[in-house]
Amino acid sequence: MATTSLWHPFSDMAAVDGREVVIARGEGCWVWDEQGTRYLDGSASLWYCNVGHGRPEIAAAIQAQLAELDAFHVFGDLANRPALALAERLAGYAPQPGSRVFLTSGGSDSIDTAVKLARFHHHAAGHPDRTVVLHRTHGYHGTHGIGTSILGMPYRDGFGPLMPGTAEVPHDDLDALADAIATIGPERVAAFVFEPVIGSGGVHAPRPGYLEGAQALCRAHGIVTIADIVTNGFGRLGEWLAVERFGLEPDLIAFAKGVTSGYLPLGGVIVAPGIADPLWADGAEGFMHGQTYSGHPVCCAAALANLDLLAADGLVHRARTDEGWFADAIGAVSDHPLVGEVRAGVGFLAAIVLAPDLLERRPDAGGALWHAARDEGLLSRGLADGIALSPALTVGDDELDFAADALRRALDRLA
Ligand SMILES: Cc1ncc(COP(=O)(O)O)c(C=O)c1O
Structure with missing residues (x-):
């Protein structure tokens, strides 16, 4: 029993x-x-x-925010102060000035948001056939629908058909990435998803030059780069967003975990201006996507207090x-x-x-x-x-x- x-x-x-x-x-x-x-x-x-x-500082921030405003969404033109402040703070860490921040409830949400955003970017730019998502062996990107479809680990079986339009490449092989792009046809490739240092898939640091080369290759072909920093971010590699270590400027940066140190669930995507600006322009089609708890004020207050602790004494x-x-x-x-x-x-x-x-x-x-x-x-x-x-x-x-x-x-x- x-x-x-x-x-x-x-x-x-x-x-x-x-x-x-x-x-x-x-x-x-x-x-x-x-x-x-x-x-x-x-x-x-x-x-x-x-x-x-x-850490009492995070507990106090959570308690104070709960007493002030327990919860309220950020759909449409509604907002709450902690969500606005957190987005501002995270945009300030982004490698590309003018970045925007889409908030989610965790890492899997962030990956599904980032991949949908990459495909939507191409759709809005008049390239709806750009849908293929490249991902790496050993990569782990959560367990939502899209994340499961781009896992480079053996957890994809038993769930029936997954999302079509994905292709796996060996995790550290630039030539294989170039070959995959050429074989599929660059005009069909939407995005390349990577963890800077692969975490759950075995702790694999990238071969020197691999990530920089992959970014250059993707840029040359108009492929959106998605850095999954869910495990790597917020100090794990000694930088705010991990990508700084490799001099990368990804189009989309999916984060979660360390942003609140897990005290409350929160994730998000940092969106470079090249992707955000056209979708924020007058007359642009809206991105019809979001989670109930995107921008939850108490989770955002926890994140802000956590970021303060990370900043203190250079932690x-x-x-x-x-x-x-x-x-x-x-x-x-x-x-x-x-x-x-x-x-x-x-x-x-x-x-x-x-x-x-x-x-x-x-x-x-x-x-x-x-x-x-x-x-x-x-x-x-x-x-x-x-x-x-x-x-x-x-x-x-x-x-x-x-x-x-x-x-x-x-x-x-x-x-
Ligand atoms: C690299 C990476 N991406 C995405 C996820 C999914 O995050 P979550 O479990 O918060 O949905 C994880 C979780 O471990 C992860 O390690």
Whole structure:
């Protein structure tokens, strides 16, 4: 008999039912379950708690906004002050001056918004046949209709026909991207979607020059570039929008997670003037798209307070200045015989990948490592072949040492 009514995302409910670990409290990089067991939150929950748990400044901003105006939408000419202020603030971080901001409720919303906007841009410009969306292997773009259709991971099956007009390219191969554009015909390609550093798909930093080359190629062919910075943004790579690291100026930047550090759900798309201006001109067809909670004032107030915390003391840049320290600390486990590779070095992100012979013998070893690490007090994110770490940007020496020690003990257990 089932003991829980909660259907957990991405989960084998037969295994989860009755064995839930109930997280009850959080502070900084740490969380506690209902039994009082302490865990290092090595993944900032789901790659989002960039400022750490329990920040009173965000709680106060939420409370103040709730007392003033709990909720009101921003459809038509209606607005609320926190939504206006947040859009202004985010537009100020955009690489292209004059950018606009469309607010959503999360990352999947943002991806579906960005892809629809790219196609709508071509439609409005008189090129309705430009509909194909290029995406990369290992890419993860959420689980809405469009995001599922452009996943570069094996979660696309079992849902019947997905959105037509997508094409996958190998994630780091510029020639393959050029070939795909030539084969499909540039006049049919609407957009190219990419994560600067691939997150859930395994923590893959781009090959030097790949993203810059891809942007140039897309620009030459009028293809809209969509940077998915849902995991990379708001300090994870040491910059506000992650794209600064590679000198990119994408047409659309889809964000979520770190914009509020997850205290409340919020996402959005930063739209460069080349896309926004024609659609904002007199007589332009309206973009008939939006979510009920786009611009929710309480979520926007949480975001503004979170951005203040990231700005304070340069926290937003810490993952860039200290990425070597982070990579060295986590890389300490690379000499363990069960470790195949530690991928780290760009921002506060790392993948601990198990040795190929172990994975061949035990295809479930990644999941086993995740469980063993949790038993050692370290929460991480599971990957197909190991685990990922992406702690709060406030992480300190003691916490990284704890993570490395827990990981080593977890690997020993696995052996
Ligand atoms: C790169 C990327 N894009 C989009 C999403 C989807 O975001 P959400 O789960 O908030 O819908 C995620 C979620 O992990 C993500 O990692």
